[in-house]
Amino acid sequence: MTLDNLKYKTAYLSLDSEFYDMTDPIPLDDPYLISFNPNAAKLIDLDSSSKDDPRFVALLNGTFIPKGTRPFSMCYAGHQFGNYAPRLGDGRAINLGSINGWNLQTKGSGETRYARTADGRAAMRSSIREYLMSEAMHHLGIPTTRALGIIGSQTKIIRNQIENAAIVMRLSPSWVRFGTFEYFYYFKEYDKLRSLADYTITESYTHLQDDEDRYYKFFCEVVDRTAKLIAQWQGLGFCHGVMNTDNMSIAGLTIDYGPYAMLDDFEYGFVCNQTDKAGRYSYGDQPNVSYWNLTMLSKALSPLIDKERMQKKLDDYGNFLYPDAYIDVMREKLGLEMKLDEDVELITDLVGTLQDAYIDYTFFFRTLSRYDGDRMPLFDIAMNPVPVDGWLNMYDKRLSKEVHTQDERQKAMLKTNPKYVLKNYMLQEAIDLAQKGDFSMVETLLHIAAHPFDELPECERFAGETPEEHKNVCLSCSS
Template sequence: MNGSEIPEFGFDNSYVRDLPGTFVAQAPRAVPAPKLLRLNEALAAELGLDVAALRPVAAEVFGGNRLPAGAEPVAQAYAGHQFGGFSPQLGDGRALLLGEVIDRAGQRRDIALKGSGRTPFSRGGDGLAAVGPVLREYLIGEAMHALGVPTSRALAAVATGAQVLRERALPGAVLTRVAASHLRVGTFEFFSARGQADQVKALADYAIARHYPEVTGAENRYVAFFDAVVARQARLIAQWMGLGFIHGVMNTDNMTISGETIDYGPCAFMEAYSPGAVFSSIDRQGRYAYANQPLILAWNLARLAEALLPLFDADETRAIDLANGRLEAIAGQYRAEWLAVMRGKLGLAGEDPGDLALAEGFLAALQGSDFTLGFRRLADAVTDEGKLRGMFTDTAALERWLPQWRARRAADAAARIRAVNPIYIPRNEKVEAALAAAGEGDLAPFEALLAVIGDPYQERAGLEAYALPAPEAFVAGFRTFCGT
């Protein structure tokens, strides 16, 4: 065991302090041979940690073998609608909240372990994680952060030296995850389903104080709180859609109250544009297909509204009317956020009544062509449309669309387009190759991919292979899998 001193984290654990009854205290499981795979030093510095002092003890600390002073590890309780069916008790089956820190920007952040062993919520699972899924979450979280999408992030990945049994034996690992909080729609559902109205109110008060203090003085603070969550989530899903990102498991226990993306399991970035695209091996009915994500946004928020209903108004009829009015408005809120994203992607300035048709027309023409490069090459098309035409399978639809776009685009359209349309995303073939190599002990492909996606908007010589779609043979059978 490394005998170096653990640096101060400065934990201030408001969740444990303010919300008794919402968690179970649980120590992480010690691992036999912790080995640091990666420490996110930039994030550690952002959190106010002493990086130099952290390095020698990082494997022991983030493997779960040694706890920093002030850590109070707990498994959080939550429920959730999973693929539409309600599970009244889920909770952290393989994760532990170590505590909270106040970062250098004054923001409160959770630090949690994932894959740290069984908890009372494990429901028969082993509570463990494998190297591949841990590094996938690290990689995709950092990609989303670089793309400007609110997201949980990985602070560290540690190999455990033990095997994890899935379809076969795999090398085990623990992820350390940082999030604005781990409050979920399912957290509220857990206590609402048990008729614990006081606990629902306590959660809402806590979430308001932590994430939405601006609504504290509102005439009806709980309705205002719901409105604020809707606004953040609508913006988040619009960002996903603008990047061709498919979460894969938009269960209510994977929707955060803070408006961050969380739980990168069978997620993927779409390559050939297809509204019905599904990658998750467990989403057999396509519930969480690309085009369905805005619909699931509204469905999940309806579940949050149900949990908050007693707080909206003491009179049930008035409470239902308040909720229904807001739920009916979600589609319009989302569409406004999505259209703002699309205006940026198309290089438009200001607003025009024809922008919706323009955006939908481009997507119709893009069907079957690479989503990321299709948008990126619009920047080149400002001066030379040849490279753009070469991207499309349906050039006739593109030719009908181009004159409308020429008439509407901004004078500085090329710069606008390159600023919001990445050239590099975590291409599925590259991700799978990096994770396969890491499973064999070779982290070089992972590190190379991480460096590329960390600067997604700046096209760089020598990185052409990272911008190209995967071969057809790979795309045809590609599926993603949950880490459990």
């Protein structure tokens, strides 16, 4: 399919007009292509040759609007750092419609009805970060939004300094958030709340459409998906940074990449967001915050679903849904095929070991993936190898109970524990070059993002631990 054949569906516009606002994009000045993602283009059957069509830049910039397109921004509310904000919405994002079940959205397209005095723009640095990380997460096997392309411009915006604005085109099976439900609950518009639930079930939980108990089962599946998602985040060492309820996907996806980070040296209480002074969204608290957010969702759904039934499901989340999902993720990272009760202690002790060892999280697991009894490679990458030595005694004992061979275990672990994750220092290097007009590092990191488990000799410098001066950097929400 070429740009001539783009045809969007806009099912969301069948809802009441309070759900959205018809919004025209405001084009950037002198736009230019930073990157085109052929892997994401395949999702909507868009030919890779579209990269060279000037209308692709125009599509992202809002000056080429395919026939039948009805751009709009979505309305929602949300709890931000625990405080309820009654009206948020897409302050700088414009939805174009869906193709092949993927909802296309341009982020940074200018002020909308929900901008709340902001300029509706996005900085190049934050746009590059979202573009690259959403693709990296997908190839790591984490449910996420995707990104089709990114453009830069000569339009100036003021953040902490004067910067150039950019637009990234995002794709998602759903842009409905926990906060979308909160909006209609707190305004006591329960008929619209029901309409939203029906729409969401049709969009993301189709198999429940004709079920008489669909609202409760829908809530249960949101809880299940969220448990698995957060377990995957924790296993990978991903810190979201802004887990407000308006940044939580009702479809169980990773959305809204802001001041995120991948762990460098393991730090359980690491906070990646400078705005988060209280550490509400620290790495270690992400499971607790996800439970809190689900509790807020259950409150918003209470006009449709019995509260006690939802609370029982929430209890399951804390008692076994999330813990079991996390243990399963960690078993796989440790190369354990059998499920033994002692694994909980092994994994719990590992978390404490990593905390005490001052060791790069990703590099540790990649090195462990080649473990053959020789401990020196692991000692060499730990500032404090003593706790690693003690934990390996437990690990050796546990491995002796497995039935698969060492070679089989190593091969499985190398397919589970990435060699490459996008650390903030890598992204900053790409951003610094891009701001000078050199987009080569963006393309390099896009390539790395698509091959996290592979041996890439030309990218070997990104495979080790983070340089000391760049470890566990805390970023700003400003974008």
